Amino acid sequence: MSSVSVIIPVFNRLDFIRRALICLQHQSFLVDQVVVTDDGSSQDVLGLLKKMAPTLPFHIKYVRQENKGFRLSKIRNNGVRASSGDWLIFLDQDIIYTKNFIRTFVENFKQSRFLVAWEIRLTKAQTNSLTDDMLIAGDYQSLISRKQIYDIGRQFRKDLFYVVCKKAHIRPIGPKLRGGLFAVSRENYYKVNGFDENFQGWGNEDDDLGRRLHAAGIKGRNPFLKEYPLHMWHEPHREGTKRVNLDYYNARIKQVLKGDFYCQYGINSPRENEKVTYVELK
Numbered sequence: 001m002s003s004v005s006v007i008i009p010v011f012n013r014l015d016f017i018r019r020a021l022i023c024l025q026h027q028s029f030l031v032d033q034v035v036v037t038d039d040g041s042s043q044d045v046l047g048l049l050k051k052m053a054p055t056l057p058f059h060i061k062y063v064r065q066e067n068k069g070f071r072l073s074k075i076r077n078n079g080v081r082a083s084s085g086d087w088l089i090f091l092d093q094d095i096i097y098t099k100n101f102i103r104t105f106v107e108n109f110k111q112s113r114f115l116v117a118w119e120i121r122l123t124k125a126q127t128n129s130l131t132d133d134m135l136i137a138g139d140y141q142s143l144i145s146r147k148q149i150y151d152i153g154r155q156f157r158k159d160l161f162y163v164v165c166k167k168a169h170i171r172p173i174g175p176k177l178r179g180g181l182f183a184v185s186r187e188n189y190y191k192v193n194g195f196d197e198n199f200q201g202w203g204n205e206d207d208d209l210g211r212r213l214h215a216a217g218i219k220g221r222n223p224f225l226k227e228y229p230l231h232m233w234h235e236p237h238r239e240g241t242k243r244v245n246l247d248y249y250n251a252r253i254k255q256v257l258k259g260d261f262y263c264q265y266g267i268n269s270p271r272e273n274e275k276v277t278y279v280e281l282k
Helices: 014-025 045-055 072-082 101-107 124-128 132-137 146-167 186-191 205-215 246-257
Strands: 004-010 033-038 059-065 087-091 095-097 113-116 181-185 219-221 229-231 276-280
Touching: 004 014, 004 072, 004 101, 014 033, 014 045, 014 095, 014 132, 033 045, 033 072, 045 059, 059 072, 087 101, 087 186, 146 219, 181 186, 205 219, 205 246
Parallel strands: 004 033, 004 087, 033 059, 113 219
Antiparallel strands: 059 276, 087 181, 095 229, 113 181
8 A cells, every 4th residue: 555645734823733633633544644844833833743743643744944925835845855655645724624535535546647626615603613523523514504515516527527628638637736635646746846936925836736747647636526625714824815926827837838847946956945844743
């Protein structure tokens, strides 16, 4: 059986990190390793991890870079560099999920594909109503609405349609990659040089990676219909939702369509050579 690492990029919000780890701890399939990779939090993320580590049924590492603004691509690459799994599952810190969510990833691993999911977006009231018992059971039926469940199925069918469109050469990509909810083999991640570290600030780094994976022959699939993730409500991150990378992304689309799926700065070639802290907790 191939080994599995989960990469969780974080910035503050200790309550969300705690919930994410509790959820992972009680999945029906337990991963081999979790890497928490920090974008320079002001809160004591390491202290929380040290407190939780003895109870967790997997190896856990902490990686931290200096806070120089929103650098999500770089911390994801930092996390992969610190990981050991043959397969990489990327989950944001504000994501929780049903009991067999990780198992669904694992059962659908295939070298020629990456896997994506679509999340239920919880309201503020729903997020405040979450309990540890729900996380442990992986059951949120009492919390969510029929409409939210329906939307999971609608996106599943839409992503399946995109697969057909890609095969028919109607669309250059299949399902889009969603950075906080995807899995890919280690080999394929390195094949395209991981996340492009030229993306600094919010937005488009996951769209870019998805396009480059498709260009490299690694096709996207969404296997999540009965199992699903939930996105906990929160105020916007530091820079809100302004897509500061849009011009660069659009320029890269043209290059990727010509077959340039390997980014200049990525997992094999970091943009900045700076100090990164690594702590093995368990």
